[in-house]
Amino acid sequence: MSKEVLGELEHHVLLAVLRCGSDTYSVPLVLELEERIGREVAPAAVYIALRRLEEKGFAQSELRRPVEDRGARSRRYFRVTREGLAQARESKRRFERMWEGLDPVLEEGT
């Protein structure tokens, strides 16, 4: 499974799901991503990324009505699977390894 590659947005969305607690739906995710990335994010793109994460087995979803408002229509709630968590861990390690020793190079640029 971990051979599956994550696109940048998929990566971001995966982290956002982790950030929002393990049970969340698209609206807080979009807001979280906008907050973190600092620009507008198209919900459609987030949906599609979520769908891909699901297909790759990194996320699971469930359709249900919000607890606080019984009258509302259903939402799709997502959580990160064990594979997803492993993938996140793995990619963090990979990035950290890649970044190792690069700080002075970045400093030079400024």
Next chain:
Amino acid sequence: MTDRGPVPKTGPPKLATRLLGLLLTEEDREPVAEELEELYGIQCARKGAEAARWWYRRQVAVFAWHLLRHGRRRRGVAAAGGVGLNPTGSGGKRGGVWEMTTFLSELRQSFRRLRRAPAFTMVSVLTLGIGIGAFTSIFGLVESVLLEPMPYDEPEELVWVWRDYTWASFPRGWLGGPDIVNLRDQSDVFEGVVGFRSGTLNLTGPELTEPRQIRVLWASHEFFPLLGVGPVLGRGLLAEEDSPDAGQSVVLGYDFWRGQFGGDPEVLGRTILLDGESSTVVGVAPASFHFVKHGSGADPAPADIYVNLRVDLGQQSAGDGSYAGLARLRPDVHPEQLAAALAAAAKPLDDLMGNRGLRLWSVGLKDDLTEGIRPALVALIGSAAFLLLILSANLATLLLSRAAVREHELGIRIALGAGKGRVFTSVLTESLIVGSMGGALGVLLAVLGTDLVVALAPENLPRLAEVGLDLSVLAMAALVTVAMSVAAGLTPALFARRASLVGTLKEGGARSGGSLRGARMRSTLVAAQVALSMMLLVGGGLTAQAFASLLRADPGFDPGQTLTFRVPLTRAAYPESDAALAFHGALRARLSALPGVTVAGATNVIPLTQTTNQTGIGFPDAPGNTGDENVDWPLIDWFRVTPDYFRAAGFRIKAGRAFRPADADTTSFSLIIDDVLAERFFPDGSAVGSLATFRGGTATIVGVVDQARHYDVHSDHRGQAYIPYERFPTWDMAYAVRSELEPASLVSAARGAIKALDSSVPMSDVQSLDVIVTDSLGQQRLSLTLIVGFALGSLLLAMLGIYGVVANSVVRRTQEIGVRIALGAGTERVLGMVLGQGLLLTVVGVAVGLGGALATSRILEGVMFGLQARNPFVYLVVAAGLVAVAAVAAYMPARRATRIDPVEALRPE
């Protein structure tokens, strides 16, 4: 009460929401819609409703784009992969699954082929998109105006009832109170009859920073039940509220309730101030209800609120026409019964008026509404359909040339055993893909196009507010898309089916230009395209001609740079006419003194905006009198004006003089008549100084003015007379302020002048006079713009078609041309040969199109006012234009042909 402002748009855009629903699978539909709506709410709060709506539309477009690229996949089911390339289609499983995979693989291959031909794909999708977009926008307009049922219950049972003053050729007079009572007596024919009128009232109150003029419909209590409309809140009007002694009760229109009261359900029982009178809110009309104007576009107009008509109809003067009449017929009433009932109701009034031939007549709501506009809309939808036909032919030509290029490949596929059906489907699939993409683009463009059509359309177009894309319009767009794709794909698909390897090999592959067979079919199609363009261009040209003559129509006055607006005083605030006169006098003085203002005048009604009063007039000593009282006592429009009004509104004095301030002195009575009356009664030019009998007095004619068109720029109406406004003071006056400046730049100064006199008086209907004149031509202008646009579009397509055919033939004939050049054919010879081919196509197309154009223009003549079918000039110009365009289109490939290098051309492949 919130401050006034636009009604807040509530939900996300409806069309986009529907589109989203169509795009998503069933399991996704609800959560995605719900969550996107939540985000929409956040966007609203961040950036405002309008930006949020656009944001929402963008998101739907992003969805559509992703789904187009990746397909709509069902959760948990892997993507339908593993569909390999299968060129022969032979062997393998049979049955539904196999059929589906074959189709999917065909779809995939077609997509791939199209991606490899981006120019073809883009041009086809773009032209189709524009065509389908135009057609869809116009269909949306036609559907809303002509096809959609009126927003009332059982609208086909409803009729307007009008007075026809037959002796005065005034067929659309309002009903008097007694008419309505008489009609109600015919209860075996009419289920109910309601009289109503519209106007404006000033809403004031401590919560409002500025007084607000709102549109009002006064109606008796039957109004809502008759139309079959129940209130969404509270109640309708009650029978006891019709009494003259009753208080003022108000039913709020839904939008007004949302806009002015924020949709507050506590509004019932509240008191509001209308023209200073306390009025009680008793109900709210439902959102779906709005009053639709009758066909002539004049009052009564749609309203913000509905107020009880506190009038004893039976006691009113029979002579005055004061109300629009709507009646509901009982089911299964025969036309003869209806006619008899109308005649019986009219009889007492005709008797009262001296049996001069007053009659009542009725017309169905829909017939009335669409009578005037139908021809223009039919012409529009016709030309849009024509454009689609041309686009089909164009797409067919393009597909054919692609099929021709692929003929070799197709031949091999058939030789290897691919079913002919498979090859047929393969070409048709391409057409369907291009068509669907064009259709999708078309619908997106139609969203903009509809806004454009609505923006271009004149305000008096019936039911303009209802124009929009709904499901039936979208269904039509889908239908048109599929029909076009199939129609365009059929010829090339049939062609491909008969592709034979032997044939193409014999022609030596014909380089990359395809076979002769394909080229012939394309030429035929392009000639057909030219013929269709000829028909559309002639139609467009004739319409343009007719319109140009309409545009030249003289409204009878010179609008210049003149600002107009109304200043409605209320009788509550100004109970005495002297006070009202003093206010208007002071306002005129202030307006005249504004910097840049040349002259300021006022009247009761500005031309081409509203209806005015009518009355009878007589000229006792006029040489034009016939002795027949019906003829010598015509019904005329009359106006009250200030001395400077004629100058301010640009009226032309033909004889005598305009009013002077001294004419206000009511001991003498001065009158100005228009040239229509003057020529009829005083053909010898002796009008000035003669006497007239007018509204019970004797007046002296002091001047003659050119008739200012009051209802319609094109047609003459009744005669007109003007009197000094002091004689019959009016509270609600319309101002004309002529200046050296842009009229718009005067608005705030004028508003300031009003406020300085009385801050509770509103300024309404602010418009410049030239815009009023322009708007009165808006319907024709809209039709013209669109029809000419379509015609030019078709010209462009014809040009592309001719270019394609000629260029292709040059490629196909490279060897032949090379041989000719090698044998000594000069540049001119080659040029002439290639050009000749393009021109021949065009001439054949023009000849065929001429016949068609003659036939279609005869139809146009019937529906378009002032259009002359036999206008040789237009035919000539169009034919010459098409030939010229064809020459230009053929010239480019012809030049290329002359530069063919014989050595290069004859080198073996």
